[in-house]
Amino acid sequence: MKTFALNKNLKWLDFLNPSKKETDELKKIYDFHPLILEELLRPSDRTKVERYNGYLFIVYHLPIYDQAKRSSRRAEIDLLATKSALITVHYEDLESIEQFERYLASDISVRQYQSTAELICRLLRMVNEFSQRELKHIEKKTNAVGEKLFKNQDRELFEEISYIKRDILGFFIITAPQRHILESLMQEGINFWGEKFRPYFMNLLGDFSRVNYLLENLRVSIESYSQTVSQILEFKTSEVVRRFSVLAFLTFPLLIYFTMTLNLEIFKSFTAHPPYYWLSAGFVLILIIVLAFIFRKKGWL
Known part of the structure; x- marks a missing residue:
């Protein structure tokens, strides 16, 4: 005290x-x-x-x-x-x-x-x-x-x-x-x-x-x-999701192309006619480039 x-x-x-x-x-x-x-x-x-x-x-x-x-x-x-x-x-x-x-x-x-x-x-x-x-x-x-x-x-x-x-x-x-x-x-x-x-x-x-x-x-x-x-x-989270979505969309044609090559008949056709293979591969590549250019121009990439 x-x-x-x-x-x-x-x-x-x-x-x-x-x-x-x-x-x-x-x-x-x-x-x-x-x-x-x-x-x-x-x-x-x-x-x-x-x-x-x-x-x-x-x-x-x-x-x-x-x-x-x-x-x-x-x-x-x-x-x-x-x-x-x-x-x-x-x-x-x-x-x-x-x-x-x-x-x-x-x-x-x-x-x-x-x-x-x-x-x-x-x-x-x-x-x-x-x-x-x-x-x-x-x-x-x-x-x-x-x-x-x-x-x-x-x-x-x-x-x-x-x-x-x-x-x-x-x-x-x-x-x-x-x-x-x-x-x-x-x-x-x-x-x-x-x-x-x-x-x-x-x-x-x-x-x-x-x-x-x-x-x-x-x-x-x-x-x-x-x-x-x-x-x-x-x-930031939406940006990550958006970029992955765009990336998935860009790779989608390539995924379809490789899926097609797994088909035996299509694979034999590519083997018998090699130019078909390169034409189809080139088409897919051009499609991806065009899509990437469009996405880039719109600011999605």
Whole structure:
């Protein structure tokens, strides 16, 4: 547990994977509901904002990129806010929490904070800023796909696009509930802390909208690249099929000719009259040349 006293009226407590003993201590100090304390022992499946007598309970999910899986996964921050204390709980080391700690330690202005609403809004803004940074790797990969188009790397691009689309979908699934959570926080927060904090919560919704806007732009871009690559692959496949079809058509007269020579009577006729053989062979050859010339002129070859 980490404790940071901003002033005599305000403090921050942070827990990483709290134990039963630590949640029992919280119960003694703040008289939190037993079900909430039980919930703090493990990550929650859903986000929420709940108001109790004298405090708010918030479960907030955020995306973190997993290098091994090449997709975003879910992390969690739980917040308990009284009028004089902000308690945060998380289940892994989080950059946003570390940044928040550095901010409280280095910025003298935080000593003037008079409400936990200011602390919560500052922390959640850092979480949203982290989400924007997490989108950078998707943006970088999406731009790389655009640069590789038309460079004969279509199959590799198709695989890379599939990973990016899965990453974007995972990011969206994690962040989509944030709008509802932030709207609920604004409603409950104004009731809890007062109308003067409305602009703080509105700023949080603005931060979320920026993240959502960037994510939507990346989704549209990668969908466009995906369609382009699919069209290129379809065109190349149709070109191969077309060329083989033309080649088969050109060789068809030759196939018929050799099939005829397998007939014993026709073979004897060619043997008895050699000029017939060369005339028929020449005719087939001329036919193939004429067809090839026609196909070439029409651009089929």
